[in-house]
Amino acid sequence: MAETERLKVHMVQGENRVQAVVRGQIEVPEAKPDVEKILSKEAKAKVRDVSIVPNKVIVNGTLTLQVTYVAFKPEQSVNFFHDNVNFTTSLDVTGAGPGDDYDVEFTVEDVSLTPSSRNPRKFDVAAVLSVFVKVTDVDELEVLTETPAGNKALETQDITVEHLIGEKETKQVIVSDRFDMPEEKPDAERILNTEARVVITDKRVIANKVIVEGEVRLQVLYVAMEPEQSVHDLHHTIKFSEFVEVPEAEAGMNVQAYAEVESADVGLIVDPALFADVIIKLTVFVTETRTLRDVPTELEDEEGYERIRLKVEQEIGSGETQVVLRETTEVPESKPDVTKVLETRVDSTEVTETNILSGKVLIRGTVDVEVVYVGECPDQAVHALHQRLNFRTFVVVEGAKHGMNVKVKVEPEYVNVDQVNTDLHTEVVLRVTATVWEMSQPYVYTPAAVPTVTPSPCPPTEYTVRAGDTLSSIAAANRVTVQMILDINPDITNPDVISVGQVIKIPCPAMG
Known part of the structure; x- marks a missing residue:
């Protein structure tokens, strides 16, 4: 029998990319x-939930959407607000x-705002x-790793796959914190809205566990007191460290690790201060890179084997670097000069080109x-x-290599103005991570399923x-039990009473 190796891999079921138009009102x-x-x-899109039905x-x-605008009032101060629009789209x-794993990516290509004719606000x-969607599923299969004796391989190939260790593991965790209002901010009277996103900053495997470290980044909209x-x-940012068994x-x-915010709650407590409770779901996959050498991908005689396409992603590698940006700019003419800088933050990052x-x-x-700053004007407006x-x-x-796929992640580590x-002199430090992968679709052989043959029942x-027979001696001689004889001879009402010349049925032997 030719050698095989059992693999558990993430098979790509399919992928698709579509354009979707989102309409709504803020x-x-x-x-x-x-x-x-x-x-x-500025517009960003995120996933609320995903449902998968056949195909x-x-x-x-x-x-x-976050909108910065000039206010319609005498001092022409600059304000900003944000609001959400929910949407649904589907991809073939x-x-x-159902039950497959998925990866969804959004890219906002264009957004326009038009004042409502009925309400100027x-x-x-x-x-x-x-919208890009890729669907994968864990498949366990026995792969032929050598050419069967008496057969001939017309083509062989070295195949590298990520073998899944155990199962996909998930864990729900609560990240909590108590924090004071920033000094430059007025106290809060009422929380209007909370947005939370989670960023994984590190992940590593130890014996029987995956350690996941990350940050929950909160944006809180509130009415000032x-x-x-x-x-x-x-x-506000909350750091966390958790493990998944x-x-x-x-x-x-x-290891691959994913984090999803399931709920986020920010409320007021005394001092004044705020509390935050964020529930996140961690999902981890642990894999081991395996390379199979000279795997037959085309046999001269395929009898007894099934040829299938192994559609998997193969990670080539990843790397990271740090980028420091420094730039001095003038305050726009439409803005008052700066008296005091109150707050600075990286609002968004975008990768415009990869090669x-x-x-x-x-x-x-x-x-x-x-x-955000105090303007040099009589009313000291922000x-x-x-x-x-x-x-x-x-x-x-x-x-x-050129032609492979790449995913780039840009994370701000420091910003100061x-x-x-x-x-204004601005300094930003970024951590840029690039992961390169390619789709591998070799053919492999698996042993063909042998049809199960159900033996025909043996007739009694x-x-x-x-003379001298008992039901026990008859059962022993025919390798059956007394109860088996009684089951097919309902006329025998007393197992201790049988007569010479009586004809009884004997079932199939217990051992075949």
């Missing part, structure tokens, strides 16, 4: 002034089925999204920084402005009782 919060002119708008993936998402994915939203009841927002996992194995060369990935992108910084870098990934005379035989 509204300026009650405590915010009317809009005279929109200065900027179709249904995605429910949320489009979050041949081979998808409402805006009609039209956004164009690119002040006479004008203005609306503010604040940002994975039997048979060992240090040095590969894989031999052993490295070239990356271009942008970083949007939001600056203003906001946005800066866009461009970056270009490369990440070394051994084995990367200083006032230099009337200008007849036996004529002789």
Whole structure:
């Protein structure tokens, strides 16, 4: 019998990309002034939930818009607000089925806001999204690893796969924190909205466990405890470290980890201070890289074997680098000069271009920084402005080649804005990670399923009782039990009473 190896792999069932148009309406919060002119708008999309039915993936998402605008009031102060639009889209994915794993990616390609004809505080939203879905499922199969004796391999290939250790493991965890209001922010009277996202910063495998470290990043919109009841927002980050049990996992194995926010609650407590309770779901896959040498991918005689396509993703490698951006800019003419910088944050990052060369990935992108400051004007109003910084870098990934696939993640590690005379000096530190992979679709052979043959029931035989026979001796001679004889001879009412010349039925022997 030719040798085989049992593999448990993530098989790609199918993938698809479609364009979706999202329409809805957003509204300026009650405590915010009317809009005279929109200065900027940023849109991000995230997954709420996904349903998979045969050959179709249904995605429910949320489009979050953040709008910066000039207020319709004498001092022309700059305000901002954010609101959400929920949407649903579906994609045809041949081979998808309930229970499969999925990966969904959104790209906001365009977004427009049009004032409502009925209410100037409402805006009609039209956004164009690119939606990508990939569906995978764990498949366990026996792969032929050598050419059977007497057969001939017309083609062989070295095949590298990620063998799944154990099962996909999930764990629900609660990340909690108690924190004070930032000094530059007014105290909160009422929480309006909380947005949370989770970022995994590190993951590693130890014996029978996966350690996952990350951050929960909160954005809280609230009504301030002040006479004008203005609306503010604040940002807070909660670090966490959790473990997920994975039997048979060992240090040095590969791990994929995903985190999903299931609920986020931020509330007020005394001092004044805030509490946050965030429930997240961690999902981990531990794999071991296995390379099978000279696997027959085409046999001269395929009898007894089934040829299937092994459609799997093969990670080539990953790498990371740090990017430091420094830029000094003037305050826009439409804005008052800066008296004091109150808050700075990276509002968004975007990768605009990737290019894989031999052993490295070239990356271009942008970083949007939001600056909240006290304006140099009589009323000392708080203003906001946005800066866009461009970056270009490369990440070394051994084995990367042109034509492979790459996923890039950009995470801000530090941001600071200083006032230099009337200008602003911005410094941003980014961590850029690139993972390169390619789709592998070799043919392999698995032993053909042998049909199960159900043996025909053995017909009972007849036996004529002789002198000295008992039911026990007859049963022993025919390798059956007394009860088996009684079961097919209902006329025998007393197992101790049988007569010479009586004909009884004998069932099939107990051992065949």
